[in-house]
Amino acid sequence: MTGISALDRLANLAGIEDGWWDFFGQWRVVPPETKRVFLAAMGFPAATPTEVEASLSVLETRPWRRWIEPVRVLEEGSGAPSLAVALPVAADGQVFSWRLEEELGIVHTGRFRPADLGNGEVREVEGVVLCRRFLSLPALPPIGYHRLVLIGPDGTEAEQSLIVAPMRAYVPPVLAQAPGGWGIATQIYALRTQRDWGLGGYDALAELAEGAATLGASCIGVNPLHALFPNQPERFSPYAPSSRMFLNTAYIDIEAIPEFATCREARRLYAAPAFQAMLGRVREPGLIEYDTAARLSRPILEALFRAFRQSDDQAAFEAFRQAGGERARRFALFEALHERMIEAGTPYWRTWPEDLRRPDAPGVIRFAAEHGERIVFFQWLQFVADRQLGRAHRAGLDAGAAIGLYRDLAVGIAGDGGESWLEQDSLALGVSVGAPPDPLALKGQDWGLLPFNPLALSERAYAPFIAVMRANMRHAGALRLDHAMALQRLYWVPPGLPADQGAYVRYPVDDLFRLVALESRRNRCLVIGEDLGTVPDGFRERMERTGIFAYRVMVFEKENADRFRSSDRFDEQALAIFATHDLPSARAWWQGHDIDRREALDLYPRPGQADEERGQRAHDRVALVTTLVGEGVLPSDFPTTGDLADDRAVQLAAAAHAFLGKSRSRLAMVQIEDVLGLDLQMNLPGTTTQHPNWRHRYPQDVAQILADERLRSLAAGFSARNGRRNLSPSSDDSV
Structure with a gap:
């Protein structure tokens, strides 16, 4: 096999497509150098023919070098599963056993001899002759996350995450039949109230949610609420987050924190003339000054944290910390470490000293031991944000919104943020996500975001992907997937090249769709896929089958050159x-x-x-x-x-x-x-x-928007369409 043909085969196995059709109808061939960059980002060096051959051997033989794959995602109704097992031919006559541990605790067991599974494919790997056959389980377990363990004659074990997903995602009753519902979409930072501190926050969102629900809205849509960079407030794009698994603490309503009413230190800082003058200035309409808002809030948040830690009301916080687990603790650890490294002039974690670049590195462990209370401070910020977001969602539901908050999930993360540090083994470091040229961006787009490494995702049984879904379905009745085509393929851009020099990389689309459906049902959360731009063949049909709502933007919906699509x-x-x-x-x-x-x-x-x-x-x-x-x-x-x-x-x-x-x-x-x-x-x-x-x-502030006759007239029209009464905010009835 020649070097270039080996490279093409390696790239194909890794999911890198050979080319793509651009918006102008031209076929763009992906050059070998782009493939080499992408393969390296996926953990398969390919700079030389020797590296290509070695990486190809690793990728081709990986399924043979373990008894069972780390994950299998099945669909309900698919019948008793048959699972591939690769075992040494020398063990054909020996007795193996299996144990299936269902999520709810029910355990099933069985025994088999490999020879009894029939004939299979044979291959020699590193001097061992292996045979891959199929083990049939008695029945498909129920929908959920299960654990299959294969046990050898000598007690050696191999484990697989066996996941069973529903055929369709959750659709709330209000949308299950015509006419459906309506909602108000906003950017949370744009909201104004009488007591905001320079940008909109969770309290303003709660006020809007309650008022919109009273007007008959089913949901209130917001921009991504992902954690940004509290130590770098100038980085405020909601679509370039530090982590999609945690919340933006800049949206915390400080005056709603219980300790604000009693903490003398916070009240003293708040009452200072200079503080009040700056607060009055940032509350004015116009453009947000994120750095000023951060300077206002941080000292008072720290004072409130100290007051909180001296109180007796720690139980809920401790329960929140326990529920967050190790991932949440490590994210707070990153925030504290990032704060310290910014002071040292090295904010990007890949330029930190070697013993700080990984969460389990010795230097990180020492830092955690020495700065425990600072880590707890960042956990407390997440606790406060989570509580306030939960109240906003509940405010809409309690006022009659059938769905409540409708959240938004960004397509990727910043390469120097907390999630990239935490999940670096699951990401394609060294490339970025973007889009080829289209009518919205004629030069193409490089969003500067890190994508998941599709090969690493399956190795980790999709745990990071599942965690992202769960985090963003929390306190929400609907979730929009920005650039939903990422479930099937993503356009990667090599570093230093124009955005139109990228290529598409395939993702395990069947598995990802099933996992979205499973988490949607678990969280009773509608899923909306933003399917704009270049959409692969069959993708929208898959969305339709899975119960994922499409995203139809009126200005793009044209039947022909002279008319937009009729209603x-x-x-x-x-x-x-x-x-x-x-x-x-x-x-x-x-x-x-x-x-x-x-x-x-x-x-x-x-x-x-x-x-x-x-x-x-x-x-x-x-x-x-x-x-x-x-x-x-x-x-x-x-x-x-x-x-x-x-x-x-x-x-x-x-x-x-x-x-x-x-x-x-x-x-x-x-x-x-x-x-x-x-x-x-x-x-x-x-x-x-x-x-x-x-x-x-x-x-206008939120109260003025809700009282605006233009909104109330619009609400009346939607309510009439949906057969609902348009109740005034003062009504005691629920919608």
Whole structure:
């Protein structure tokens, strides 16, 4: 076998695709060097022919060098399982046994001789002749996580995680049949209240959730709530988190912490004139100053923690710490260590001293022993955040929301954060996730996020993936999977190369879909897959079969060049919304301000493309008006040219939402910026600091938004569609 053919075979076995079709219809061949970089990131060196041959041998023989695979994910109703076992031919006549430990404690056992399993495939590995046969268990265990143990004649054991998943994910009753429900989507940081400290938080979310539910909303959608970088507040993108398994503590409502009312030290800091002056300034509408908000909150949080540790009310906190286990303790350990290393000028853990780069390294163990109380402080922050998020979810449910909070899961993590340090053996270090060129980002995108290593995931029985799902379904009735195609394949970008020089890497799609369905059912959590961009063949059909809702953005739903898709042609098992956080608001879209921004920032790959898009946008405005007029939700004399005046912007947004209310989609969402007729874009793809991404605040506070007649009118329309009464916030009845 030649070096290049061996490389191609190795890449194929690792799931690296040979090429991809770009948006312009051209087949892009993946060069050998890209394959070598990706393979190295997956733990298989391939820089030389010798390394390629060695890695290929390891990957091909790995299933033979162990008795049983580390994990098997099956689907309910698939019948008694038959599991591959690879055992030495020399042991054919010996007696092996197996033990199946069900999740609820029931144990099944059995015995067998390998020779009795029939003929199988034979292979010699490192001088040992092995035969792979199939062991049939008497029956499929129930849905859940089970443990299968294979025991040899000498007592040697091999273990497999045997997981049985439901065929379909959970769908709440409100969405199980027409007409479905509706909800309000927001960016939590954009929310304002009379007592926020410069950005929205969990208390503001609770106020919005309760008020929206009283108006008839089934859910309240929010941006990712993942842990960011409390010691680097300037890193505030919710889609580039330190960890997706823990919460953003910047959203803690400090005044809602019980100790705030009694802690003298905190009250003294709070009452200081300089503090009050700074607090008054950051509460104003406009752009968020994350670093200022952090400077305000950290000293008082530390004072409140000291007061808490002196109180007798520790039981709930200790139970929370126990439930979080070793992963939660290690994340808090990372936060404390990261804080110290930032002070030393080395924030990136891969540049730390060698004995600090892994959670179990000697230096880390010493640090933990010497800084135990600081680690507990970061655990306490998670405890407070978890409690406040739980209250926000409960506030919506108690007020009548059928779903409650609808959370968002980012597609990857920052390469220098806590999760990458904790889970480095499960990640593809040295590459990043992105997207090939598409209409949203014509030069392609490099999101700078680390992906899971698909080969390592199965080796760890998908434990990190399951942990991420569970963490984000906590205190939620729905979960959106950002870039849901990651369940099947991800576009990786080699370091230092343009985003259009990447390649797709396959993931164990059957297993991942089943695990999503299982955790969805366990947590009674609806799953919505954001299936925008380049979608693999059959992916949407798989989502449909699994009960995962699609994501239908109105401005992308066109039947032809002259008309948008009619409301009765929207997918039924879907969430429908006018736009997203990556798109301009309805008013900004109409006026083409997103095009102006991209042109000013040189985000178009060729000259003249901005003018082409302006021409297309003008055409789309006409098509949108034609569609809305045809649906009977917009008057026929609505203009299709010129800027939108305030009253016209409100009229357009109302018509678009009335259209969504008529659509077949079971869940319709409205964005606050569209309800209020605002001209803004929360995030401009392809930018970092060039655009004020994730910094906009709403001009009205939560109470004003809930009382706004535009929202109340919209709620009345949805409630009428859904056969529900539109109750006022003062009503004693529940929706």
